[in-house]
Amino acid sequence: MQPTQSPFPATRFRRLRQSPAIRALVSQTLLTPSDFIWPVFVRDGEGVVEPIASMPGVNRLSVDKVVEAAREAHALGIPAICLFPYTDPAKKTKDCAEAWNPDNLSNTATRAIKDAGIDIAVMTDVALDPYNIDGHDGFVEDGYVVNDRTVEALVKQALSQAAAGADIIGPSDMMDGRIGALRKALESHGHQNVCLLSYAAKYASAFYGPFRDAVGASGALKGDKKTYQQDPGNSDEAMRLIARDLAEGADMVMVKPGMPYLDICRRAKDMFGAPTFAYQVSGEYAMLAGAAERGWVDGDKVMLESLVAFKRAGCDGVLTYFAPAAARLLNG
Numbered sequence: 107m108q109p110t111q112s113p114f115p116a117t118r119f120r121r122l123r124q125s126p127a128i129r130a131l132v133s134q135t136l137l138t139p140s141d142f143i144w145p146v147f148v149r150d151g152e153g154v155v156e157p158i159a160s161m162p163g164v165n166r167l168s169v170d171k172v173v174e175a176a177r178e179a180h181a182l183g184i185p186a187i188c189l190f191p192y193t194d195p196a197k198k199t200k201d202c203a204e205a206w207n208p209d210n211l212s213n214t215a216t217r218a219i220k221d222a223g224i225d226i227a228v229m230t231d232v233a234l235d236p237y238n239i240d241g242h243d244g245f246v247e248d249g250y251v252v253n254d255r256t257v258e259a260l261v262k263q264a265l266s267q268a269a270a271g272a273d274i275i276g277p278s279d280m281m282d283g284r285i286g287a288l289r290k291a292l293e294s295h296g297h298q299n300v301c302l303l304s305y306a307a308k309y310a311s312a313f314y315g316p317f318r319d320a321v322g323a324s325g326a327l328k329g330d331k332k333t334y335q336q337d338p339g340n341s342d343e344a345m346r347l348i349a350r351d352l353a354e355g356a357d358m359v360m361v362k363p364g365m366p367y368l369d370i371c372r373r374a375k376d377m378f379g380a381p382t383f384a385y386q387v388s389g390e391y392a393m394l395a396g397a398a399e400r401g402w403v404d405g406d407k408v409m410l411e412s413l414v415a416f417k418r419a420g421c422d423g424v425l426t427y428f429a430p431a432a433a434r435l436l437n438g
């Protein structure tokens with residue numbers, strides 16, 4: 107960048123904004139459907155599309171409908187779909203055994219997408235909260251979410267996902283040492299090519315509220331997640347977490363939530379140059395979709411503006427509930 111600008115009228119910034127053609131020519135950031143990972147909520151049943159009240163336009167889908175969604179995503183040019191199970195409360199236990207049941211909802215949906223021969227990457231979530239009677243991402247002992255015993259369970263969960271055919275495993279639990287443990291286990295069980303997309307910089311955020319409704323974890327959750335998720339005021343800690351997870355074997359890293367944390371995305375990309383993703387989480391979706399539903403903002407425009415901002419901030423891609431809607435717009 108030039109230290110000084112020549113004075114007006116030699117520099118008329120508006121010259122480069124005068125027409126769609128010239129604006130396109132100097133545009134720095136391109137958003138395409140291949141930037142998206144689409145998170146979907148899976149439930150039991152058949153032919154079920156169940157709306158989620160706090161996320162207008164987002165539904166819980168039975169496995170057959172998830173397969174349809176994956177087919178649609180592929181047709182739109184979206185390269186990956188991410189599965190989150192809504193678990194029957196009767197299957198939630200203290201030992202979270204449903205998390206590594208080879209036939210749980212997440213694994214069944216993964217297999218169904220793979221069996222249908224759809225050329226899309228399937229990402230799965232590693233954390234115990236959908237299966238835990240306590241609603242936490244790890245085991246609770248004496249009111250504290252314990253680390254090492256949780257990591258052992260996460261390894262079992264991840265191996266069941268890899269066996270079901272997951273291409274990308276996303277540990278969202280924030281336990282220490284889990285990336286190294288998962289990488290080692292995947293390697294020793296013949297899953298050398300399973301990618302780890304670490305939720306490395308995940309904050310203890312109030313923006314996850316609608317998600318916890320969507321997976322049925324809000325009723326169960328006791329207390330908060332501040333002993334394992336980061337303080338929203340911390341930036342250096344995020345860099346240390348990302349450095350650690352890359353060193354332990356993460357292929358890609360994530361910052362979560364997204365819009366209020368673009369400074370973290372930029373810093374992460376500049377510092378590590380690793381494939382960097384942001385998760386535009388449920389509360390961010392709810393804010394935009396809810397305001398659009400009331401006619402307070404133009405839904406399509408705020409959606410695309412929010413998404414291009416992630417790219418500008420250095421992200422290679424975004425997990426977003428807007429993925430299909432945005433892809434449809436971008437495909438014209």
Ligand code: PBG
Binds near residue numbers: 234235
């Ligand atoms: C938990 C998990 C959460 C999300 C993804 N995985 C919520 C939490 O940490 O409580 C949030 C995603 C969203 O809000 O869209 N393992």
